Amino acid sequence: MESANQTASVSEFVLLGLSAHPKLEKMFFVLILSTYLVILLGNGVLILVTILDSHLHTPMYFFLGNLSFLDICYTTSSVPLILDSFLAPRKTISFSACAVQMFLSFAMGATECVLLGMMAFDRYVAICSPLRYPVVMSKAAYVPMAISSWAAGSAASVVQTSFAMRLPFCGDNVINHFTCEILAVLKLACADISINVISMGVTNVIFLGVPVLFITFSYVFIIATIMKIPSVEGRKKAFSTCSAHLTVVVIFYGTILFMYGKPKSKDPLGADKQDLADTLISLFYGVLTPMLNPIIYSLRNKDVKAAVRNLVVFQKRFTQ
Numbered sequence: 001m002e003s004a005n006q007t008a009s010v011s012e013f014v015l016l017g018l019s020a021h022p023k024l025e026k027m028f029f030v031l032i033l034s035t036y037l038v039i040l041l042g043n044g045v046l047i048l049v050t051i052l053d054s055h056l057h058t059p060m061y062f063f064l065g066n067l068s069f070l071d072i073c074y075t076t077s078s079v080p081l082i083l084d085s086f087l088a089p090r091k092t093i094s095f096s097a098c099a100v101q102m103f104l105s106f107a108m109g110a111t112e113c114v115l116l117g118m119m120a121f122d123r124y125v126a127i128c129s130p131l132r133y134p135v136v137m138s139k140a141a142y143v144p145m146a147i148s149s150w151a152a153g154s155a156a157s158v159v160q161t162s163f164a165m166r167l168p169f170c171g172d173n174v175i176n177h178f179t180c181e182i183l184a185v186l187k188l189a190c191a192d193i194s195i196n197v198i199s200m201g202v203t204n205v206i207f208l209g210v211p212v213l214f215i216t217f218s219y220v221f222i223i224a225t226i227m228k229i230p231s232v233e234g235r236k237k238a239f240s241t242c243s244a245h246l247t248v249v250v251i252f253y254g255t256i257l258f259m260y261g262k263p264k265s266k267d268p269l270g271a272d273k274q275d276l277a278d279t280l281i282s283l284f285y286g287v288l289t290p291m292l293n294p295i296i297y298s299l300r301n302k303d304v305k306a307a308v309r310n311l312v313v314f315q316k317r318f319t320q
Contacts, residue, residue, distance in 0.1 A: 042294035043068035049307035059142040071290035077104035098180040111153025117211035
């Protein structure tokens with residue numbers, strides 16, 4: 001009961017963001033706003049072409065449409081809050097709004113991890129078992145695969161958000177971040193967070209470790225199969241069907257490993273600089289990856305480029 005009273009006393013959190021560096025705020029506001037608009041446009045166009053172009057009504061592009069929608073949801077759950085924090089003199093967020101924002105961000109991130117694994121399986125079947133592809137990746141299979149990705153990510157987020165927001169907070173409500181990032185919020189709790197740390201570790205193994213291993217093994221078999229193709233042109237064509245997905249995977253997981261795998265500074269001054277660097281890296285990770293995804297798929301996929309061109313031509317004819 002006492003714990004509940006302590007938690008209830010915290011009605012809002014203060015988001016530190018770049019408060020200590022006010023000169024950077026206006027520059028970053030313009031930069032993040034521009035990036036967010038590109039994300040909405042790029043991913044919105046990808047969703048449109050995967051729906052409107054009948055040539056893209058395949059499992060791969062169905063997953064791509066889900067990925068684009070997920071990227072829009074992920075950035076929308078945090079970017080408006082970040083932009084507001086750059087303009088508002090006091091950067092606050094209510095306790096309940098913090099919980100909602102934390103849930104959405106965590107759910108979208110976990111879902112993307114699973115979804116990228118599903119996309120790797122799709123490419124594995126397409127290249128390693130092309131004759132069985134229509135049977136294995138039928139609509140009765142790939143739609144439940146996408147739904148299960150969203151369900152798994154949401155379930156994990158419900159658990160982690162519930163564990164975090166039920167902790168007692170005894171007065172320190174300043175979050176050293178742009179948003180209600182779960183690790184930053186956990187640091188403010190005035191109780192033992194070992195259960196949270198263990199559950200986060202288990203979740204990371206399930207949603208980061210397992211998909212990475214699955215994707216790695218899938219591409220080992222994919223590359224081995226491609227190398228057996230006798231013609232150079234055939235190998236190039238086979239690899240081109242999965243190069244965009246592989247590029248997105250490398251950027252997505254590479255950034256995560258860079259963010260959480262680098263050593264921490266022991267020097268107080270160095271730690272302050274590293275805190276700023278970590279915050280900026282986290283900020284750009286949250287907007288750059290969703291912005292790059294549609295660009296990568298548009299540049300490295302002939303079908304998507306053709307569908308986008310057709311959409312532009314249709315739009316011009318419609319407006320004339």
